[in-house]
Amino acid sequence: MELKTSGELIGAIDLFHFDGLTDNCEVGYSIGYKWWNKGYGTEALKAVIDFGFRRMNVHKISAAHNLDNPASGKIMLKNGMEQEGTIKHMIRNAKHQYKDCALYGLLQEEYRKKGK
Template sequence: MTEFEILTDRIKLRLIELSDLNSIHKLHSLPETDEFNTLGIPQNFEETKNIIEPWIAENKLSKIRNYTFAIENRSDREFIGLFGLKLGDEKYKRGEVWYKIHSDYWKKGFATESLKAVINFGFDNLKLHRIEAGCAVGNIGSIKVLEKAGMVREGRLRQVLPLKFGWSDNFEYSILETDERKNN
């Protein structure tokens, strides 16, 4: 696979590398970013390394089915967070997105900007028909991000997320290739 990037005015999404381990470990270790995440806080760097090594290996395949991007601030090259796009069965032309943003970058539009860029990549480059996302019902920040990017709430799964405070319902969102995209 040749290296590629997704660029916007403020961010660069690039495939993660082992050199991102320290930044990813810090991100995964923040209690505030773990609140609505099922991954849990890693005990040490080795645990984080074991989590990301398969992601890095997947990114090196000639036909990637599970993209994991580092989000970088283009002005200072600082690590902002992670963004994933997991492709489903080719017949259905469907992908699922996820993201985890460092709390220093919350409420600054970086998550929405990243999501819009990945939606465009999914539809324009990968020729997907549908992109989906799930979100814990209490995660107001992510709900706003998904809706600002033009995703539509389709339903609610009951008690599907095992979060540290107990089982949580999950909102299901999607956007179709035929939907109007919110690019600004």
């Protein structure tokens, strides 16, 4: 992710873990702290979801966030994703502490119905 005005790098976003049998994938993103709460994550996720569904014909896009970071879940909700559950000890941080994550998903058919 980069700022439109200056081209400055502010974060990263990517579709990954493509499953050829189901046509499902995941999305992950990270934004530098300086740019939190400015709408950049919401804008980037919207563009990547649109690309995945309209250009790549992905069936479902999933994402997860550490429960310590509810702002990331808000970005997912703003883009039409729905929380599907929680996975215990999904990640381990730098301090070797296990963290639970909320799992979100969005189907292409739901995306198209909502007119996103």
